[in-house]
Amino acid sequence: MTYEVAHGPAKTPRRARGVLARLADVSETRFWAYYLLLPSLVVILAVVLYPTLWGIGLSFREMRLNRLDLGTGFVGLKHYRAMIEDPVFWLALRNTVVWTVGAAVGELALGLAAALLLNRELPGFRAASVLILLPWFLPNVVAGHMWALMLDPRLGVINDMLVRVGVLNVYKAWFADPDTALASALVVEVWHGFPFFALLLLAGLKAIPNDLYEAAAIDGAGAVKQFRYVTWPQLRTIVVAAVVLRVISLVNSPDIILILTGGGPGRSTLLLSLHAFLKVNKEFNFGYGSAIAVVLFVLLMGFSYLYVRLSNVMRD
Amino acid sequence: MKIDRRTVLGGLAAAPLAGLAPGRAFAQKAGINYWHHFTSTTEFKGLERVIALFNQKYPDIAVTQENIPNPEYMSKMTAAVVANARPDTCMVVAERASDLVAMGGLVDLTDRIKKWPRYGEYPDQAWAGATVNGKIYGIPAFTFVDWMYYRKDWFAEKGIAPPKTYQEFLEAAIKVSDPSKNRYGLSLRGGAGGFKYVLDLIEAWGSPIVRDGKNAMDKKKATEAVDFYAGILTKHKAAPPSAPNDSYRQIMEAFKTGQTAMVWHHTGSLTEIQAALKPDQFGTLPMPAGPAAHIARLTYLFNGVSNPAKTDADMQWISFWAEPEPAIAFLEETGYFPSSPKVAADERITKNPLYTAAVETTKFGRLPPTFVGVAGWSETVVLPEFQKVLVGRATAEQAVDAMMAGLDAALK
DSSP states (O other): OHHHHHTSOOHHHHHHHHHHHHHHHHHTSTTHHHHHHHHHHHHHIIIIIHHHHHHHHHTTBOOBTTOGGGOSOBOTTHHHHHHHHOHHHHHHHHHHHHHHHHHHHHHHHHHHHHHHHHTSOOTTHHHHHHHTTHHHHSOHHHHHHHHHHHTOTTTOHHHHHHHHTTSOSSOOOGGGSTTTHHHHHHHHHHHHHHHHHHHHHHHHHHHSOHHHHHHHHHTTOOHHHHIIIIIHHHHHHHHHHHHHHHHHHHHHOOHHHHHHTTTOSTTTTOOHHHHHHHHHHTSOBHHHHHHHHHHHHHHHHHHHHHHHHHTTTTTO | OOOOHHHHHHHHHHHHHHHHHHHHHHHTSEEEEEEEOOOSHHHHHHHHHHHHHHHHHOTTEEEEEEEOOHHHHHHHHHHHHHTTOOOSEEEEEHHHHHHHHHTTOSOOOHHHHHHSTTGGGSOHHHHHTTEETTEEOEEEEEEEEEEEEEEHHHHHHHTOOOOOBHHHHHHHHHHHOBGGGTBEEEEOOOSTTTHHHHHHHHHHTTOOSEETTEEOOOHHHHHHHHHHHHHHHHTTOOSOTTGGGOOHHHHHHHHHTTSEEEEEEEGGGHHHHHHHSOTTTEEEEOOOBOSSOOOOBEEEEEEEEOOGGGHHHHHHHHHHTTSHHHHHHHHHHHOOEESSHHHHTSHHHHTOGGGHHHHHHHHHOBOOOOOTTHHHHIIIIIHHHHHHHHTTSSOHHHHHHHHHHHHHHHHO
């Protein structure tokens, strides 16, 4: 008290202590955890929920940036009806399914093989496990351009090699033929994406206790049975999580296809994400583009839910 | 000097203000930024020379240039307009003007431009590319004049005269083609950007595209044109098999590496071709004439103002491109034609035989089709439908039906 009198009215320290005391009181209540979560909640609302809801709302409105005369009013299900009647949408949906399933299965298979190989404690494998990640480090744009050059029908090294070993008679224009364009792009995507699976599965393999293999070996299980009854069940949770993440990424990212084929020839490699991109960036039709994005969103939500349910990982 | 707490605090408070002092001095120099889609080394050299000349003339205006790759240019401009983060000035290709104006991405400069002393030096056509609904949105900076390159040496070997019509062109393409030797007549652009020549041929066969804001395509003539053009690959095998996916880089490499005898492009690629081939190996020709019209495009690239905040400095920058010194400097670096006929009459152009085809083309060339939605329709309908014909997944008639339906939808 002497201190306060000597220095005049000291309201700030008292107020500060009051605030601290109130905070201390609040921290004792059951709402304290929610107050702590509030800043994160605000950020999530601002950067995740608001744009998502706004994007969904946009799909029910007219918004063509180069046709402002049409206004930006509510048009109900107009874009969704147009989508159902649009043969390009169905073609792109079919391509998206082929692309996603092909790439996810290919990447998982190659990633698993790589992880099993790298899990052996052999000299040089530690360095190899880093090198194998290189494709994943490459940005999609760089990987796309690199492969476009390697598969080039005039200068491509892959064509050259295939001709030299007798697989081809002449250089092939892989991306100019609708029968090979999507498959060729899938090869590029699998090469680019398999390290993602390899990395996660290798981590999973390292976490499997050796005792399980020893017990299985005592019971007479060979390598195949050890994989079937020990390795695969132990990896299942990781596989499910990795597949869900990868499928979301594959469905949403059209960049490699955009670089390699632009969706052609004749829309034979057009994906839904690319279709939405072209609608927005070439036709400036934000309403229709958003409707395609909403459909993708719903399809991905449905897939993730069903996949996790069917794989029974949550039950474990 | 006694340094007490008050002095230290005062000094700390003054430091940020002192730090602002040079900034204030700098701020007196107006700063404007310029978005463009130049990509090649020669283009950058040309731009640097123009900026250097501008700095000499206007030392109080600092220009910052920003490169945006051409395929992403409209996406970035769209995002900038939506986010109200527009560049001060920007490069605009004539066929993008309608879309940019429609989204509010360009400032109306009609009054200023009409008072500009060089306004009268340009033909109406040059202004038409920068005009939307009677308002002028920029000043032409340079022109891409469509023409074709051909292998003079191959033509001489086969005794073929340079073609003047599409029929002669086709005959020449067939004669020089020899797929067994990986040699073809035309670098056919069926990939990105390939829609341009589809529209050119449709007009050359006598079908308009849009008239008075309505679909004016003549199905029969358009079908004949598409059939002829795709037939170069599908019937005559006079284009490389990679044509359905070939864009600029591929068609140029095919010509430069001796895979093809002819390539359609514009004056902008001359320096690249000159660097790859000897003068006696190649020549330039006007685009062939069609049965109904002689179509070659004069694509004026103009500079416009997107952000209305600094219009005086912006005007000085965009009008500077029209002056003889920067226009010739840019031509020397890039080969890009000056947009002003007065500057294009310079003897460095008229006395160069390679430019004869371009000078001739400026007499009959016309603007590309411009209407709201042309970019979207061209890229998402015309090109994929044409590709389908190239890969045998559709007939020319089916492709034209789809193009017409797409055009109706785009104009609706």
